[in-house]
Amino acid sequence: xxxxxxxxxxxxxxxxxxxxxxxxxxxxxxxxxxxxxxxxxxxxxxxxxxxxxxx
Amino acid sequence: xxxxxxxxxxxxxxxxxxxxxxxxxxxxxxxxxxxxxxxxxxxxxxxxxxxxxxxxxxxxxxxxxxxxxxxxxxxxxxxxxxxxxxxxxxxxxxxxxxxxxxxxxxxxxxxxxxxxxxxxxxxxxxxxxxxxxxxxxxxxxxxxxxxxxxxxxxxxxxxxxxxxxxxxxxxxxxxxxxxxxxxxxxxxxxxxxxxxxxxxxxxxxxxxxxxxxxxxxxxxxxxxxxxxxxxxxxxxxxxxxxxxxxxxxxxxxxxxxxxxxxxxxxxxxxxxxxxxxxxxxxxxxxxxxxxxxxxxxxxxxxxxxxxxxxx
Numbered sequence: 001x002x003x004x005x006x007x008x009x010x011x012x013x014x015x016x017x018x019x020x021x022x023x024x025x026x027x028x029x030x031x032x033x034x035x036x037x038x039x040x041x042x043x044x045x046x047x048x049x050x051x052x053x054x055x
Numbered sequence: 056x057x058x059x060x061x062x063x064x065x066x067x068x069x070x071x072x073x074x075x076x077x078x079x080x081x082x083x084x085x086x087x088x089x090x091x092x093x094x095x096x097x098x099x100x101x102x103x104x105x106x107x108x109x110x111x112x113x114x115x116x117x118x119x120x121x122x123x124x125x126x127x128x129x130x131x132x133x134x135x136x137x138x139x140x141x142x143x144x145x146x147x148x149x150x151x152x153x154x155x156x157x158x159x160x161x162x163x164x165x166x167x168x169x170x171x172x173x174x175x176x177x178x179x180x181x182x183x184x185x186x187x188x189x190x191x192x193x194x195x196x197x198x199x200x201x202x203x204x205x206x207x208x209x210x211x212x213x214x215x216x217x218x219x220x221x222x223x224x225x226x227x228x229x230x231x232x233x234x235x236x237x238x239x240x241x242x243x244x245x246x247x248x249x250x251x252x253x254x255x256x257x258x259x260x261x262x263x264x265x266x267x268x269x270x271x272x273x274x275x276x277x278x279x280x281x282x283x284x285x286x287x288x289x290x291x292x293x294x295x296x297x298x299x300x301x302x303x304x305x306x307x308x309x310x311x312x313x314x315x316x317x318x319x320x321x322x323x324x325x326x327x328x329x330x331x332x333x334x335x336x337x338x339x340x341x342x343x344x345x346x347x348x349x350x351x352x353x354x355x356x357x358x359x360x361x362x363x364x365x366x
Contacts, residue, residue, distance in 0.1 A: 003315040006324075006337050011307045014346070021349065034314050034341070037348035042323035044351070 008034065059256035069248030070170040072179035072234025075255060076101060077225045082141060082262065085196055085233050086220035086252040091213055091245040093236035094196040095154050095172040097180070098127060098137055101228040103278070104185060105286065106133045110150040110192040115360035119200070122146040126269065126363070127194060127223070132276040134361065137229055139266045141258075142222040145215050149198035151208040154190065155238050170237030170248065179232050195236070196221050198243055212242045224258055224266065268365040314341065 010018070018030050027033035062081065066088070067073050072095075077083050085094050100106035109130035117125040122143045126136040154176065160169035177187040199213045223231065239248045278284035282301065316324060328340035356362040 003317060004321045006314045006316060006341050008312040008314055008338055008342055008345070009309050010312055010342065011309055013304060013307075014342075015310060015312075017349065018345075021353070030312055031314055034312070034345055035320065037345045038316075038320055038323055038341070040352070041344050041348040042327050045327050 059259050059262070062255040062257055064255075065253040066250050067233065067235050067253060068250050069235050070175065070237060072175045072232055073253060074179045074182050074230055074232045075253065076228070077223075077231040077255060078228045079225050080258050080263065081225050082256040082258050083223045083225070083231050083233070084220050084252075084254040084256065085223070086254065087197070087215045087217055087249075088252050089249040090216040090219065091247065092215070092249040092251055093198045093213065093238070093243045094233045094251055095176065095193040095236050096196055096234075097176055097191055097193060097232040099185075099189075099230045099232075100129065100133075100137070101230050104183075104189065104230070105278075106130070106135070106137075107191045108137055108194060109134075110194060112361075113194070114150040115357065116363060119151050119202070120146070120148055121150060121194075122148060124267075126226075132274070132280075134275050136226050136269050136363075138231075139224045139226055140221060141224045141262055141265060142220070144219045145197055145213075145221075147197065147199050147213065148221070149195035149200040149210075150192075151200050151202070152193075152195055152198065152210065154193040155236065155241075155243075160240075164240055170239070172234060172236055172238075175234040175237055176232060179234055180230075183230055196233070198236070210241065210243050212245045222256075224262060226266070267363075269363050270361075270365055 015030070018033055021027070022029065022033055027036045059082065065073050065075070075083060085096070098108040106129045108127045112128040112130060112134060113121060113126070116128060121127075121140060123140055123146065125140050127138040127140070129135050129137050154172035156173040157169065157171050160166040160171055172193060173187070173190055176190040176193070177185075180189060197213050197215050197219070198210060200208055200210045203209050225231070233251065233253060235248060235251055236244055237248070238244060239246060324337070324341065324344070327344065328337065329343055330340070333340040333343065350358055355364055
């Protein structure tokens with residue numbers, strides 16, 4: 001199956017936060033950081049499906 | 056507790072308050088004499104009254120009922136820890152309710168004149184040249200409050216006893232202004248006005264050792280950092296024709312970051328994305344996911360509150 005492209009729209013402050021997070025060694029680049037966020041976020045909700053209901 | 060030297064003692068009678076110069080390293084004890092009395096409290100930097108305690112910042116950091124081990128913070132852009140709550144024998148204070156005012160007693164109870172915390176504070180602060188407009192949101196000591204299910208703050212009776220007290224340690228030179236809350240027709244002070252005892256101590260080394268370090272950051276700005284450091288001295292507002300806006304980090308510029316999702320990633324995304332908020336806007340949902348994840352993984356404070364952990 002083909003990949004799906006999602007075009008994130010981010011401002012310079014949001015990109016700065018991403019870049020500072022990358023500089024800590026969390027992920028090698030912006031795209032990888034988003035993918036890491038997706039995997040960890042989804043894994044946390046799989047383990048605890050009620051987490052998101054309150055916020 | 057090691058012994059502390061007493062510097063001064065006062066009793067504030069019902070309907071009154073007292074402005075006290077509390078220097079860095081001194082402790083103000085606000086103490087129940089009979090029990091059951093709320094004390095409203097204001098606090099200013101002694102050397103710059105424009106820096107004052109901010110209940111909003113304090114409650115975002117410490118919650119609605121700050122007690123032992125918490126700070127009273129000044130308003131942005133200063134945002135410094137002004138006082139540290141060193142000891143609190145009750146543990147029930149309030150930063151939800153504003154001070155009671157003459158308007159409250161006239162509008163709700165029909166009084167043309169009634170003791171009220173705003174006017175008591177204003178009169179106590181007048182000793183130091185402040186005006187009624189300088190009274191700020193009140194930290195309400197011993198006041199028992201909460202939030203009901205429809206979102207309204209409520210107050211109820213308190214259970215304080217003689218000798219119950221709160222000890223406030225000054226982390227900078229301040230003008231500390233406690234007053235006996237003027238509410239005798241509300242539950243705040245159990246429907247009676249009683250005196251309170253104030254004692255100023257010199258902090259012992261053991262007291263000072265209890266204060267956690269808090270961050271000192273560039274964003275804690277003072278008048279030397281302001282584009283306009285002068286205090287306005289007249290009342291009308293007039294446009295400055297020389298004004299040129301200098302908002303920080305503007306203009307806000309949007310950059311597109313394409314993310315290609317493999318089928319398994321798309322399935323994960325579809326399982327957790329907030330369609331209830333973003334509908335079919337996947338880009339907005341993924342942005343939400345990214346920063347929600349960031350908060351969960353990296354934020355060291357409640358969302359919207361500054362971290363007070365020292366680095």
